[in-house]
Amino acid sequence: MNTIHILWVDDEIDLLKPHIIFLEQRHYKVTTCKSGTEALDALNDTAFDIVFLDENMPGLTGLETLNEIKEKKANLPVVMITKSEEEYIMEEAIGNKIADYLIKPVNPNQILLSLKKNLDHSRLVSEKTTSNYQQEFRKIAMDLAMVNTYDEWVELYRKLIYWEIQLEDIEDTGMFEILESQKNEANIQFGKFIEKNYPKWFEANTNAPVMSHTLFKEKVVPEITPKQPTLLLVIDNLRYDQWKAFEPIISNYYKKEKEDAFFSILPSATQYARNAIFSGLMPSDMETLFPQFWKNDTDDGGKNLHEADFLNAQMKRLGLNNLNYEYHKITNLKNGKKLAENFSALKNNDLTVVVYNFVDMLSHAKTEMEVVKELASNDKAYRSLTQSWFKNSPLLDMIQQAQQLGFKLILTTDHGTINVKNPSKVIGDRETSLNLRYKTGRSLTYDPKEVFEVKNPKALHLPSITMSSSFIFAKSDSFFAYPNNYNHYVSYYRNTYQHGGISMEEMIIPFTVLNPK
Incomplete structure (x- = not known):
């Protein structure tokens, strides 16, 4: 282990001899200086691991010396030591990113603790x-x-x-x-x-969790009040761990009142789960009651084009059509910037719903683009990439504006996603759905041990494309692959993020209520 080299700068350094002996007995190397100018010269000649810097010195003051040190060596930790407890000195030092702040008289153990905290942390x-x-x-x-x-x-x-x-x-x-x-x-x-x-969970008088189709009624509606505007933010495809990754950023503007989880319905995929949130209905009921809005897997056209219509119908059904509300869907950067620029116009709404699609696009991009596969090679990297996006997104701008305008913030999602590793062979006809984590169709051949099979979709309130259609769901980190061109297919999709099946990551998802700081 390399010896830690300390630079200690104090115009009364001779009085600190016992402290220096204490450190040297613990195998630290200490170089001493009596002025800021002398310290800056020493920094030019020697690579130090940490600096202890007296704030009150003749000539260059401690704060002036600190500024010079940070210009020369921005990442060198500096511990400020001072007799003064004046607030402006502390603020100046902290603003210059000091590593620690000690008040004189300091004892040797305080110095040792500061070293441990900064160098052995x-x-x-x-x-x-x-x-x-x-x-x-x-x-x-x-x-x-x-x-x-x-x-x-x-x-x-x-x-x-x-x-x-x-x-x-x-x-x-x-x-x-x-x-x-x-x-x-x-x-x-x-x-x-x-x-x-x-x-x-669909049987009468059964204790069931809050799920996609009951979320709005059970969790969102009780939070809406005419006294405070509410922003309901649905970030598509957001896993619980991704929420925890950018929670510290949001906590700069909002304090958390509640953090719950709810369960995505099956399939844990956007066209099912998000439509269920906004309609307050399960898919088979949407198909029956709103055939003009619902599309099955094999139908042509977008599957989530009528969320606003579903929401409007649910608001009327719940007797909330007297509320002033708006729905916005953001699918690209341009739309996000435009809504952020006009966000203040939403302050008179009782409820503003924003669906934000970036995380879903990120997971699909990982499948299709080699550079994103490199950037999001595992869950840690996937969290980091989501956090980096969030820090620089119009979405954070909206949240900052919402805080300034006094909005309550409800943050949630429609489903999560899982990094798939293990292929599971399936055979189907041309009418079989394409999703890698679930399949629906007439003539499905598969290993029943590897899937959750639903031969009667109506029992789970799912639509039947034909009279003999069934659903199968992939479990854990498996994904469905066809025997044709099997090796290429498996290689292409392994280690990509998919959704629609059964895993904690896809089904257990966050619902958080926050109030502005």
């Missing part, structure tokens, strides 16, 4: 996180063996996401691989849970 966090996960691993394994309700599945999934995000930056990749294995096992068990329980 990554190692200490990594070791502690690994240790904590090792303790938690056994508990998660026990929970996984006993989980039996949809609420318990939500809690287990949240716990796995928490540890996934905690472990993604640590040095011990072995721990991350163990978590991945645990998450895969959880998805296998989750598939069994859905097969057994999902059909029951």
